[in-house]
Amino acid sequence: MNTSTLEHTPLIALVGPPNSGKTTLFNFLSGKNFKTANYPGATVEYSIAKVHKKHLLDAHLLDSPGIISLTPESPDEIVAVTSLYSHPKYGAPDLLIVTVDTSQITRHLLLVKQLIDAKFNIIVVLTMADLLNKKGYDVSVEKLSSELTCEVVKIDGRNGKGIDKLLQSVEKNLAHKKISAENPVMSINNHETDRLIELYKFIETLEEKVVVKYSKNGSSPKIEAANSKLVILNDNLVKTNGRKPGHRPDSLSVKIDKFLLHKMWGLVFFFIIMAITFTSIFWLAEPLMRLVDEGFALLSSSSAALLGNNWFSDLISNGIISGSGSVLVFVPQILILFLILGLLEDSGYLARGAMLVDKPLSKIGLNGRSFVPMISGFACAIPAIMATRTIPNRKERFLTIFILPLMSCSARLPVYALLIAFLLPAGKSWLAGSILALIYIFSISSSIIVAGIINKFRRNIIREEDNSSFILELPAYRKPKLGIVLNNTYNSAKVYVRRAGPIILVLSLVLWFLTYFPNYNPKIDASNLSKENIAQIQEAERLSGSYAASIGKIIQPVMTPLGMDWRVGVSLISTFAAREVFVSSLALIFKVTSDEESIQYSIIGAMRRAKIEETGEQLFTVSTVIGLIVFFIFALQCLSTVAVSKKETGGWRIPILQIILFSSTAYILSFITVNGLRALGIN
Amino acid sequence: MKTASELKYGERVTISEIDLTHPSSRRILEVGFTPGEEIELMNSSIFNDPLAFAIRGTLIAIRKNEADCIIVS
Numbered sequence: 034m035n036t037s038t039l040e041h042t043p044l045i046a047l048v049g050p051p052n053s054g055k056t057t058l059f060n061f062l063s064g065k066n067f068k069t070a071n072y073p074g075a076t077v078e079y080s081i082a083k084v085h086k087k088h089l090l091d092a093h094l095l096d097s098p099g100i101i102s103l104t105p106e107s108p109d110e111i112v113a114v115t116s117l118y119s120h121p122k123y124g125a126p127d128l129l130i131v132t133v134d135t136s137q138i139t140r141h142l143l144l145v146k147q148l149i150d151a152k153f154n155i156i157v158v159l160t161m162a163d164l165l166n167k168k169g170y171d172v173s174v175e176k177l178s179s180e181l182t183c184e185v186v187k188i189d190g191r192n193g194k195g196i197d198k199l200l201q202s203v204e205k206n207l208a209h210k211k212i213s214a215e216n217p218v219m220s221i222n223n224h225e226t227d228r229l230i231e232l233y234k235f236i237e238t239l240e241e242k243v244v245v246k247y248s249k250n251g252s253s254p255k256i257e258a259a260n261s262k263l264v265i266l267n268d269n270l271v272k273t274n275g276r277k278p279g280h281r282p283d284s285l286s287v288k289i290d291k292f293l294l295h296k297m298w299g300l301v302f303f304f305i306i307m308a309i310t311f312t313s314i315f316w317l318a319e320p321l322m323r324l325v326d327e328g329f330a331l332l333s334s335s336s337a338a339l340l341g342n343n344w345f346s347d348l349i350s351n352g353i354i355s356g357s358g359s360v361l362v363f364v365p366q367i368l369i370l371f372l373i374l375g376l377l378e379d380s381g382y383l384a385r386g387a388m389l390v391d392k393p394l395s396k397i398g399l400n401g402r403s404f405v406p407m408i409s410g411f412a413c414a415i416p417a418i419m420a421t422r423t424i425p426n427r428k429e430r431f432l433t434i435f436i437l438p439l440m441s442c443s444a445r446l447p448v449y450a451l452l453i454a455f456l457l458p459a460g461k462s463w464l465a466g467s468i469l470a471l472i473y474i475f476s477i478s479s480s481i482i483v484a485g486i487i488n489k490f491r492r493n494i495i496r497e498e499d500n501s502s503f504i505l506e507l508p509a510y511r512k513p514k515l516g517i518v519l520n521n522t523y524n525s526a527k528v529y530v531r532r533a534g535p536i537i538l539v540l541s542l543v544l545w546f547l548t549y550f551p552n553y554n555p556k557i558d559a560s561n562l563s564k565e566n567i568a569q570i571q572e573a574e575r576l577s578g579s580y581a582a583s584i585g586k587i588i589q590p591v592m593t594p595l596g597m598d599w600r601v602g603v604s605l606i607s608t609f610a611a612r613e614v615f616v617s618s619l620a621l622i623f624k625v626t627s628d629e630e631s632i633q634y635s636i637i638g639a640m641r642r643a644k645i646e647e648t649g650e651q652l653f654t655v656s657t658v659i660g661l662i663v664f665f666i667f668a669l670q671c672l673s674t675v676a677v678s679k680k681e682t683g684g685w686r687i688p689i690l691q692i693i694l695f696s697s698t699a700y701i702l703s704f705i706t707v708n709g710l711r712a713l714g715i716n
Numbered sequence: 717m718k719t720a721s722e723l724k725y726g727e728r729v730t731i732s733e734i735d736l737t738h739p740s741s742r743r744i745l746e747v748g749f750t751p752g753e754e755i756e757l758m759n760s761s762i763f764n765d766p767l768a769f770a771i772r773g774t775l776i777a778i779r780k781n782e783a784d785c786i787i788v789s
Contacts, residue, residue, distance in 0.1 A: 102746045140748045140772050226736050229745040280754070282770045287758065290775070294759035294768065388777040392763040401766070401777075500739035503766055504747060504782065507775040 043092045043207050044123050045084070046116065048148070049132030050141050051099030052508040054160030057190040058132055059096040060517050062088065078419065079116055081123070088200050092207070093123060098422075102229075103147045108422035108430075117153070128206055129155045130199075135172050135187075136164035136283075136509075138244070142236045143229075149181060156202055159187040164283065164509065171247035180239050190514075283509035286381070290507075294385055303389050306382065311411070311473065312466075314369050321365035326633060329358025347549060348542075356541025356617050357534070364530060366443050370412040371522040378405075379513035384505055391503050397481060398488030400424050401503045403433040407480075410440030411473075414674045416525070418681050426501050431682055432484060438669045438678075438695060439480035441473050444612040445665055451616055452658050455637050476666050483694075536673075541617055544607055547581035548621050577646065581622065595664075595700075596657045596707045598645050608670040615665075654716045660707035668699035720769065721783035723757040729788040730754050738785035740778075748772040749786055 049055040064085030079097040084090045097113040105111040119125045131148060133141040138159075148155050159172060178185040184202045188195035293302050333354040340346030377383050383405055391401025402424045410417035414437045421437075424430040441449075449472055453465050576582060585599030592602040604618035616636065623639035643652040669675065669692050678688040710716075723729065731753050734741055748771050749755070758775055759768040765780040 101743070104742070104746075106743060136773055140774065143746065143748075226734070226742055226745055229742070230750055233745075233748070233750040280773045282758070282773060282775050286775070287770075290759050290768075294761075296760060296762060299759075300762050384777075388766050388768065389761050391777075391779070392761055392765050502740045502743065502782065503777070503779045504740065504743050505777050506747065507768055507777055509774070 043127040044095060044120070044125075045092050045128045045130060045203065046095040046097065046120075046126035047132065048097070048113070048117060048129050048144070048155075049099060050101050050134075050137075050144055052506060053099065053132040053134045053137070053141055054158075054188075054190050055096065055099060055132045056521075057514065057517060058130070058158060058160065058188065059094065060520065061188075061190075061193050061196055063094050064088075079112065079120070088196075090200055090204060092203075095120060095123065095126060100144065102144055103151065107425040112422070127154065128203065129153050130158055130203070131155050132158050132160050134164075135159045135162040136168070138165075138172060139233070139236050139240050142239065143232055145181065146232055146236060149183065154206070156184045156186065156199070156206060157181065158199060159185065160190050162187055162189070163191070166247045168281065169247055171245050173243050173245050176245075177239075177243040180242060286507075286509045289510050290385070293382070294388070299389055303386060306377075306386075310373050310377070311470075313373065314366060318366040318369050322362055325362045325365065326358065329354060329361070330635070333358070344549065348545060351621060352542050352545035353538070355620055356538055356545070358617075361530075362447055362613075364526060366446055367412050368522060368526050370443065371525050372518065374408060374412075375518035375522055376513045376515075379511075379518055381508045381510045384507050387505060388503075388507065395501065395503075397484040398429065398432045399436075399484060400426060400429040400433070400501065401505065403429065406433055406437060407440055410437045410442060413442050413444070414438050414440065414671065415677050418674070418677045421681065429501060431687060432487060434678055434682060435487060435687060435691060436480040436484045438671070438674055438691060439476055439483060439667070441476045441666070442612070442671075444671070447613045447616050448665055449662065451619075451633060451636060452662050454633060455640055455653060455658050456655060472662065472666065479666065536611060540607055540611070540614055541621070544581070544603075544614075544618055544621050547584070547603075548576060548579050550580060551578070576622065594704055594708075595660055596654070596711075597661075598652060600643070601652070601661070605664075605668075605670070609672050611673075612665065612670055651716075656707050656710035656715055659710060660703040663706045664699045664703040666699070667695050667702060669695040718788055719784045720755060720757070720786035720788055721767065721780045723755075723767075723788070725757055728754060728756045731786055732789040733787040735785035735787060738782070740782045741785055744778070744782060744785060747776055748774075749776075755786070755788070 047055050047059055059080065059082070062084055063082035064087065079095055082094045082096075084092045084094055095116065097116050098109040100110050100113045103114060105114045115121075117126065117129065129148060131145050133145060145155070145157055157177070159174065159177075162171065165171060172187075174185050174187050184206065186195055186199045186202055188199060293299060295302075333350045336354060337346055337350035340349060374383075377386075387401040387404040389401075390404050394401060394403055403421070405423070406417045406420040409420050417437050417440065418434050421430045421433045424433060449469060450465075453468050456468075457465055581603050582599065585603040588602040588606070589599045592598055600622045604615050604622060607618045608615045616633075619640070620636050623636065623643060640653045644650065645652050675688045675692060678691060679685055682688070718729075720729075720731075731749060731751050733751055734745060734749065738744070749769075753771060756770040757767060758770050760766070761777075766777045767780060767783050768775050768777045769783075
C-alpha cells in the first residue's frame with residue numbers, strides 16, 4: 034500500500050508450506066540476525082530481519098508460520114495469512130518469496146497457484162532439489178517459470194547456491210514493480226472443494242510439463258552434456274508403474290519408519306528417545322550450571338570483600354550479583370532443552386512423536402499436536418502456550434493451555450535442585466537424579482489427571498466445541514542442520530533471558546531493600562558469646578525488624594499449617610515474578626554469606642540452622658521440604674504465564690480458573706503431605 | 717464402498733472420491749488427497765489410529781475417522 038513513497042524500504046515476505054525449507058532460506062538471506070525468535074518445535078510468530086548487508090539489498094524480510102493454503106485453520110496459520118495481506122506493523126509486503134520443496138512439487142504448488150490467482154507479486158524458490166534428483170528426476174526452472182508466468186529460482190539449502198540469482202531476481206522485481214500494482218484480491222473462492230480439485234488437476238498437467246529426467250553426469254562443462262540432462266519425459270515414462278515421477282516417499286525414511294513407527298516397538302522407541310532427551314538435559318547442563326553458580330559465588334564474595342561492610346556492598350554482592358546469578362544458573366538447561374528439541378524437530382521425529390501420542394491424548398481431550406507444546410513446557414510455559422497455536426480445535430487448544438503450567442518448567446529446576454540437595458547427604462548425585470525423575474513423572478501424571486477431570490467437566494469450564502482433527506505431514510528424515518539449530522537456540526535463549534532477567538533483577542532488588550531496611554542496630558547482651566554468634570544474632574534481629582518481616586507476619590497464619598513461617602511465605606510470594614527467585618529470596622532472607630564454595634551450599638547451611646522464631650523448632654525438616662516440593666509442582670506462581678494465558682485464550686476465564694485450581698491444589702496437597710509425614714513419624 | 721481406513725499395509729489403491737460432508741474434507745484435499753491420486757498405507761500408531769499414508773511423494777498422518785472420508789477403489 035506504501036508503494037507511492039520511493040524512500041520506503043521494501044518488505045519481502047517468505048511464504049511456504051511447512052517443511053519447505055523456508056527457515057533455511059530466511060537464515061541465508063538475513064545472515065542469522067533476527068529480532069524475534071520462535072521457540073523450537075513450532076514457528077508460531079513471524080520473525081522480521083533486514084536482508085544481510087553483504088547481499089547489498091536494502092529490504093525487510095518477514096518469516097511467518099508455514100501454511101498449506103490461503104484458507105487458514107489454526108491460529109498460527111491465521112497469523113501467517115493475515116500478514117500476507119497486511120502485516121500489522123510493516124504493512125503489505127511488496128513481494129512474496131514462496132518456497133516449494135521440489136520433491137513435493139504438486140502439493141506445494143497449490144499454495145503458489147492460489148497466490149498467483151489472488152494476484153500477489155511472487156518469486157518461486159525451488160528447494161531440496163537433491164531429494165528429487167535422488168529419485169532420478171528434476172524440475173526445469175525455465176519451463177516452470179514460463180508456465181506460472183513468474184520468476185523461478187532454484188536454491189541449494191546445503192550450501193546456499195542460487196542465493197545470488199535469487200537476489201538479482203528480487204532486485205529486478207522490486208525495481209520494475211509498477212507503482213499502481215494491483216492490490217491482492219482478498220477473497221477468492223478457495224473455500225470451495227471443487228476449486229481445490231480443479232487446482233490440483235491444473236497442477237498435475239503442469240507437473241507433466243516441468244518434471245524432467247535427471248542424470249548425474251552434469252559435471253561436464255560442455256553445453257551439450259548439460260542439455261542432455263533435460264530430457265523431457267513423454268507420457269509413457271510419466272505413467273510407468275502407475276506412479277508419477279517421484280511420487281514415492283523418501284526410501285530411507287520408509288526404512289527408518291519400519292522401526293520408529295512400528296506398531297509395537299514405535300512406542301518403546303518413543304519412550305527411549307524421550308528418556309534420552311530428558312536425562313541428557315540434566316547430564317549435559319549440570320557441569321555448566323555448577324560453573325555459573327560457583328562463578329557468581331566467587332564474584333559475590335570478592336565484591337563483598339572489596340567494598341567492605343556497608344549497605345552499598347550488601348546491595349551489590351547480595352542484591353545484584355546473587356540475584357542475577359540465580360537467573361543465569363538455569364540458562365544452560367534451557368539452552369540444552371531448546372537445542373535438543375530443535376534437533377529433534379529438524380530431524381523429522383517430532384511430527385512422528387505427535388502421531389504416536391495422538392490417540393492417548395485425544396482420550397483426555399487433547400490432541401497429538403499438544404505434544405510439542407507439552408515438551409516445550411518443560412523449558413518454559415510461555416513459549417509452550419504460544420506453540421499451542423498450531424492446534425486448530427479451540428477446545429483442545431484451551432485444554433492444552435490449561436494444563437501447561439503443570440509441566441515442570443526449567444524455572445522450577447533450581448528450586449528442586451536446592452530442596453533435593455537439602456534432603457540428601459552430599460555426593461549422592463544418582464539418587465538426586467532419581468528423585469528429580471520422580472518429580473517429573475509425578476507432574477506429568479498429575480497433568481494427565483487434571484486434563485482428564487477438566488475434560489469430563491469441560492462443558493462448564495471450556496465452552497468450545499468444534500471439529501477435532503489430526504492431519505500432519507511426516508517429513509522425510511534428514512540430518513539436522515546444526516548451524517541453524519544452534520542459531521535458533523541461541524536466539525530463543527536470548528529472548529528468554531531478556532524477558533525474565535529484568536523482572537528477576539528488579540524483584541531481587543525490592544526484596545533486598547525490604548529485608549535490609551530499616552537496618553537498625555540491635556542491642557545484644559554480649560556476655561558469654563563468641564564474636565561470630567553475636568553477628569548471627571544481630572542479623573536475625575535486624576531481619577525480624579525489617580519491612581519484609583512486617584509484611585510476612587500478615588501471612589504467617591497461612592504458613593503455620595504447613596509447618597513453615599513468614600520467611601518461607603515471603604519467598605513464596607516473591608516467586609510470583611518467577612519461580613527461581615525462590616532460591617535467591619532464601620539466600621537474601623537468611624542473609625547467606627558466600628563463604629562456602631557455592632551459593633547453593635551456603636543456602637543449605639543456612640536452611641539447616643534456621644529455626645521457627647516462636648517455638649524454636651527446626652524450620653526446614655524432611656516433611657516441610659517435601660511439602661514445599663509438592664507445593665511447587667502444582668502452584669501457578671508465574672505472572673508471565675497468567676498474562677500469556679490470558680492473551681492466548683482471549684479472556685480472563687481460563688487464567689483465573691488456573692490460578693484458583695492450581696494454587697488451592699498446591700496448598701491442600703502440601704498441607705496433607707507435611708501433616709501426613711508427621712503423623713507417620715517423619716519430621 | 718471401501719475407504720482408506722480399511723487398507724492393509726502395502727496395499728496401493730486409487731482415490732475415487734472424497735466425502736465432502738466430513739468436516740476435515742477441505743484440509744484432506746489441500747494436503748493432496750484428491751480423486752485419481754494413488755495412496756498406500758505405510759504405518760499406523762499402536763492403537764491403529766492415526767494412520768500414515770504415502771501420497772504425492774510424502775507421508776501424511778491422519779486419524780482413522782478422517783481416513784474414512786477418503787473413498788478408494
